[in-house]
Amino acid sequence: MVIHGLNKTTLLDFPGHLACTVFTGYCNLRCPFCQNGELVLCPESQPAIPEEEFFDFLDKRKKRLEGVAITGGEPTVSPDLVDFIKKIKDLGFLVKLDSNGLRPDILKYLIDNSLVDYFAMDIKSSKEKYPVACGLNQLNLSAIEESVKILMNSPVEYEFRTTVSRELHTEKEFREIAEWIKGCSNYYLQSYRPSDAILANMMDDDFRNSFPASFTSYKPEELKVFCELLNSLGVNAHLRGIA
């Protein structure tokens, strides 16, 4: 596994557990609002941490850390993800995996083999707006739908989550998302954080003319209204990172 970043301690990335976070490179989506554009587009330009060095670190933290959160980029595009997770599990750590849900086959394999203890899957927007939110003209939405079904029918802990911006989410989108995922374990809304370092700003004019290229966040009170709406529609929704 090529590791492009390591946060040695986090209380935030793995709910309920003291963990470290590993960042992997590349992604099969091009979300214009993505704030990890360099990891997605040119991970080879980022420093890499040798796998042996990471496992030495993990071995020494056995008594202090409970888990490893794997994020990206999109971890499921790394061909050696499964072997990497097996090695972490062999050391006795819990594993949390972030995913955009485009590889349901991998999610299913990891669940069937008890290799992941917590999944966090993005719900980018309503089905209608999904391709725009992902920066793609065409998108295999059936793969995303399959991943949603797999997680909702699995015994493993999971959450769905959306990074909310005015450009990609209105009440209409949340009503459609509610119809799609009602009954799920947990759904988190996290606000888009304004930044110039978004993926759209690293793309060419064709991309920037085809997809939203700048984003704005809602006020906390507006996000609370969306959250209440979702709960009234049968979704166990929460705000994350908002007082």
Ligand code: SF4
């Ligand atoms: S935000 Fe989108 S482009 Fe960025 S890593 Fe996640 S799925 Fe990939």
